[in-house]
Amino acid sequence: MSSSKAAQFxxxxxxxxxxxxxxxxxxxxxxxxxxAGFKGIWGSGLSISAAMGVRDNNEASWTQVLDxxxxxxxxxxxxILLDGDTGYGNFNNMRRLIMxxxxxxxxxxxxxxxxxxxxxxxxxxxxxxxxxxDEFCGKIKAAKDTxxxxxxxxxxxxxxxxxxxxxxxxxxxxxxxxxxxADAILCHSKKSNSSDVEAFMxxxxxxxxxxxxxxxxxxxxxxxxxxxxxxxxxxxxxxxRSSVKVMQETSKRIFEDESLINVESKIVGVSEIFRxxxxxxxxxxxxxxxxxxxxxxxxxILAASQGTLGELTKEIxxxxxxxxxxxxxxxxxxxFNKVGIKDISVVRGFEKEKISFNNINTIDNDNYKAxxxxxxLYLAKDQLKENTIVSYGDIIFKSYVLVELLNDENDITIxxxxxxxxxxxHQDFVKSSEPYSKGTYSKTVDFEQMSYxxxxxxxxxxxxxxxxxxEKGAAIVREALExxxxxxxxxxxxxxxxxxxxxxxHTIKVQYIKGSWLDIxxxxxxxKAGAMYVSS
Numbered sequence: 001m002s003s004s005k006a007a008q009f010x011x012x013x014x015x016x017x018x019x020x021x022x023x024x025x026x027x028x029x030x031x032x033x034x035x036a037g038f039k040g041i042w043g044s045g046l047s048i049s050a051a052m053g054v055r056d057n058n059e060a061s062w063t064q065v066l067d068x069x070x071x072x073x074x075x076x077x078x079x080i081l082l083d084g085d086t087g088y089g090n091f092n093n094m095r096r097l098i099m100x101x102x103x104x105x106x107x108x109x110x111x112x113x114x115x116x117x118x119x120x121x122x123x124x125x126x127x128x129x130x131x132x133x134d135e136f137c138g139k140i141k142a143a144k145d146t147x148x149x150x151x152x153x154x155x156x157x158x159x160x161x162x163x164x165x166x167x168x169x170x171x172x173x174x175x176x177x178x179x180x181x182a183d184a185i186l187c188h189s190k191k192s193n194s195s196d197v198e199a200f201m202x203x204x205x206x207x208x209x210x211x212x213x214x215x216x217x218x219x220x221x222x223x224x225x226x227x228x229x230x231x232x233x234x235x236x237x238x239x240x241r242s243s244v245k246v247m248q249e250t251s252k253r254i255f256e257d258e259s260l261i262n263v264e265s266k267i268v269g270v271s272e273i274f275r276x277x278x279x280x281x282x283x284x285x286x287x288x289x290x291x292x293x294x295x296x297x298x299x300x301i302l303a304a305s306q307g308t309l310g311e312l313t314k315e316i317x318x319x320x321x322x323x324x325x326x327x328x329x330x331x332x333x334x335x336f337n338k339v340g341i342k343d344i345s346v347v348r349g350f351e352k353e354k355i356s357f358n359n360i361n362t363i364d365n366d367n368y369k370a371x372x373x374x375x376x377l378y379l380a381k382d383q384l385k386e387n388t389i390v391s392y393g394d395i396i397f398k399s400y401v402l403v404e405l406l407n408d409e410n411d412i413t414i415x416x417x418x419x420x421x422x423x424x425x426h427q428d429f430v431k432s433s434e435p436y437s438k439g440t441y442s443k444t445v446d447f448e449q450m451s452y453x454x455x456x457x458x459x460x461x462x463x464x465x466x467x468x469x470x471e472k473g474a475a476i477v478r479e480a481l482e483x484x485x486x487x488x489x490x491x492x493x494x495x496x497x498x499x500x501x502x503x504x505x506h507t508i509k510v511q512y513i514k515g516s517w518l519d520i521x522x523x524x525x526x527x528k529a530g531a532m533y534v535s536s
Contacts, residue, residue: 004105004149004151005073005077005078005079005080005105005106005107006079006102006105006106006107006108006149006151006152006153007149007151008039008040008078008079008107009040009079009081009107009108009151009153010107010108010151010153010183012039012040012079012232013153013155013183013184013209013211013231013232014209014231015231017226018222018225018226018230018231018232018233019039019040019231019232019233020038020039020232020233020234020235021038021039021040021041021042021081021232021233021234021235022036022038022040022041022042022234022235022238022239023041023042023044023047023234023235023236023237023238023239023240024041024042024043024044024047024072024080024239025043025044025047025048025050025051025068025239025240026048026051026068026071026072027071027072027074027075028075028276028277029239029240029243030071030072030073030075030076030080031075031076031276032239032276033076033078033239034076034077034078038078039078039079040078040079040080040081040107041072041076041078041079041080041081042080042081042083042234042235042236043065043068043069043072043080043081043082043083043106044083044236044237044240045065045083045084045085046083046236046237046240047237047239047240048060048065048068048083050240050244051068051240052064052068058085058086058088062088062093062097065082066100066101066104069082069101069104069106070104073104073105073106079106079107079108080106080107081106081107081108081109081110081153081155081234082101082106082108082109082110083110084097084109084110084111085111085112086111086112086113086114086115086131087111087139087143090135090139091138091139091141091142092142094111094139094142094143094146095142095143095145095146097109097143098142098143098146098147098152098154099146101152102147102148102149102152107152107153108152108153108154108155108183109143109153109154109155110155110156110157110186110211111136111139111140111143111154111155111156111157112157112158112159112186112188113130113131113133113136113156113157113158113159113160113173113177114128114129114130114131114159114163115129115130115131128159128162128163129163130159130160130163130165130173133172133173133176136156136173136177137176137177137179137180138180140154140156140177140180140181140182141180141181143181144180144181153183153184154181154182154183155182155183155184155185155186155211156174156177156178156180156182156184156185156186157185157186157188158170158173158174158177158185158186158187158188159188160173161187161188161189161190161191161196161200162188162189162190167196167199167200167203170187170196170200171200171203171204174187174200174204174208175207178207178208182208183209184208184209184210184211184231184232185204185208185209185210185211186210186211186212186213186234187200187201187210187211187212188212188213189212189216189217190216191216191217192216192217192219193217193219193220194214194217194220194224194225197212197217197225197228197230198228201228201229201230205229206229209231209232210229210230210231211230211231211232211233211234212225212230212232212233212234213233213234213236214233215236215237250263250266250267291339291403291406291407292339292340292341292387292406295386295387296343296385296386296387297340297341297343297386297387297388297389297406298341298343298344298345298383298385298387298388298389299336299341299343299344299345299388299389299390299391300344300345300346300347300377300380300383300384300388300389300390300391301319301329301332301333301344301345301346301347301390301391301392301393302347302373302376302377302380302390302391302392302393303317303319303329303346303347303348303349303355303392303393303394304317304347304348304349304350304352304365304368304371304373304376304393305317305318305349305350305368305373305393305394306318306349306350306351306368306369307319307321307394307520308521309321309520309521309522309523312523315351316351316354317348317349317350317351317354317355317393318393318394318520319355319393319394320354320355321520323396323520328393328394328395328396328520329346329355329357329393330357331396332391332393332395332396333357333360335397335399335402336389336402338399339399339402339403339406341389342359343361344359344360344361345360345361345362345363345380345383346360346361346362346363346393347362347363347364347365347376347377347379347380347393348362348363348364348365349364349365349366349367349368349369349376350368350369352364352366361383363376363379363380363383364379365379367491370491371491371492372491372492372493372494373392373494373495374481374484374490374493374494374495374497374498375490375491375493377390377481377495377498378481378485378490381477381478381481384469384474384477384478385471385474386470386471386474387406387468387469387470387471388468388469388474389402389405389406389466389467389468390466390467390468390469391465391466391467392465392466392519394465394519394520394521395464395465395466395517395518395519395520396517396518396520397464397466397516397517397518398516398517400516401415401464401466401513401516401517402466404442404511404513405466405467405468405511406468408444408468408509408511409470410444410470410473410507410509411469411470411472411473411476411506411507411509412467412468412469412470412473412476412477412502412506412507412508412509413444413467413468413508413509413510413511414430414447414463414466414467414499414508414509414510414511415463415464415466415467415511415513415517416430416432416460416461416462416463416464416510416511416512416513417461417462417464417512417513417514417515417517418435418436418460418461418512418513418514419461419514419515420459420461420462421462426452427452427462428450428451428452428462428463428465428494428495428496429450429451429452429453429454429458429459429461429462429463430447430449430450430459430460430461430462430463430510431448431449431450431451431454431458431459431460432445432446432447432448432460432461432510433445433446433447433448434446434460435460436460436461436512436514440512441512444509444510444511445509445510445512446507446508446509446510447499447503447507447508447509447510448503449500449503450463450495450496450499450500451496451500452496460510461510461512463495463496463499464513464517464519465495465519466517467495476502476506477498477502480498480501480502481498483501484497484498484501
């Protein structure tokens with residue numbers, strides 16, 4: 001295949017046999033045309049304007065036409081010849097048009113020698129005024145001087161027969177346009193037979209490629225065009241016309257029947273629309289680029305505690321405190337939804353009725369006053385599944401932290417902040433096999449120990465309250481919970497006890513971050529959280 005769409009189209013008009021291109025008016029119809037086997041597409045001005053619901057009189061601006069062309073070009077690999085009407089203005093408009101068409105990889109443009117705003121060739125009688133020959137040749141020269149791709153094609157469309165001026169005027173104009181640099185001549189006629197084209201080709205010979213639009217003289221055998229030496233035939237508006245007929249019939253039938261029963265078997269299935277849209281490619285891309293694509297991922301949020309923020313948590317649990325107008329819990333749920341996690345279970349306790357978000361599962365820890373997070377996790381242990389994220393209900397974090405965790409393939413991975421404030425109290429300090437360094441960025445190291453009390457030299461970071469398990473990891477965690485549950489003091493155990501228990505016989509991985517999260521333990525933390533989300 002040629003290196004550019006312009007080169008592909010140039011090879012079509014210079015082919016030694018009759019070639020055909022088919023009308024399209026949007027990305028979907030363009031794709032259908034290509035799939036049908038056509039080597040090129042006619043970007044019909046009539047069809048594009050009709051699809052917009054406006055007249056073919058330059059009522060749609062040239063930039064609006066460009067927008068449609070961009071979708072058509074993106075959807076296909078074959079070249080498009082734009083029906084560029086009169087060039088949308090004078091030579092200067094023509095120059096800008098060419099520049100913008102090349103940016104969108106359009107193969108060429110066809111301009112007609114009438115006045116702006118144009119009138120469709122099939123409307124009215126033989127009194128449509130033609131452009132001045134010299135002025136039109138100036139547009140052709142401007143187009144050829146502007147193009148950067150030498151293969152970009154400029155077609156000059158003769159309207160002399162349409163306007164009733166006859167063969168001599170058509171030949172005079174065609175030769176002037178050829179000498180001005182046009183790459184091909186489109187000889188247009190609205191007769192019901194091909195006599196105009198035959199007369200033109202008899203005198204024109206093989207001076208230059210000739211394109212025709214046999215919309216009106218459709219009964220002429222195609223071999224006749226071959227015998228005449230025509231380079232290309234354009235089937236100019238038949239997709240828009242056929243789609244209008246079918247849409248009218250379908251709409252009328254549904255309106256009259258008040259049912260779909262009589263039309264469903266006569267139209268394509270939705271799956272065919274998805275195929276034409278490239279839905280399968282998107283699914284494959286999602287598997288490559290989205291961390292949850294193709295995976296069953298769920299989330300458990302441990303949010304049973306009241307919190308100790310005085311009046312702020314007197315009547316609502318800490319997880320319902322607001323950061324920039326949105327609750328902590330709502331913020332978390334949004335972050336999980338953004339990456340495709342919709343299966344969310346919230347373990348609630350204090351003022352549990354106030355935690356009533358849509359599309360979440362709730363698990364009640366009615367003994368929340370006497371228990372800590374491990375007792376809540378035990379109640380939710382059946383939700384530890386194939387890929388489960390567990391989070392504390394009083395933390396917020398930036399999106400990338402979650403995405404990095406979801407991309408991790410280890411069985412049990414905890415997120416640890418290497419910038420931990422080592423002088424704090426009641427922090428889940430972590431010691432790992434390797435402290436944070438540039439070498440540990442975007443990779444995991446082994447967990448060794450977690451404790452509230454740890455010597456400064458042993459602290460490699462702070463557990464932020466966010467971790468993930470695989471299917472195997474979920475089984476390991478459930479087994480550890482069953483081991484710890486019968487023990488005295490289980491109600492006061494935390495994730496620290498769980499991880500230390502698991503680490504006796506299984507590997508836990510540490511994923512380092514540096515900041516980008518907060519746990520809300522004070523009014524100052526609330527203020528910091530608001531600033532963090534504003535800056536992000």
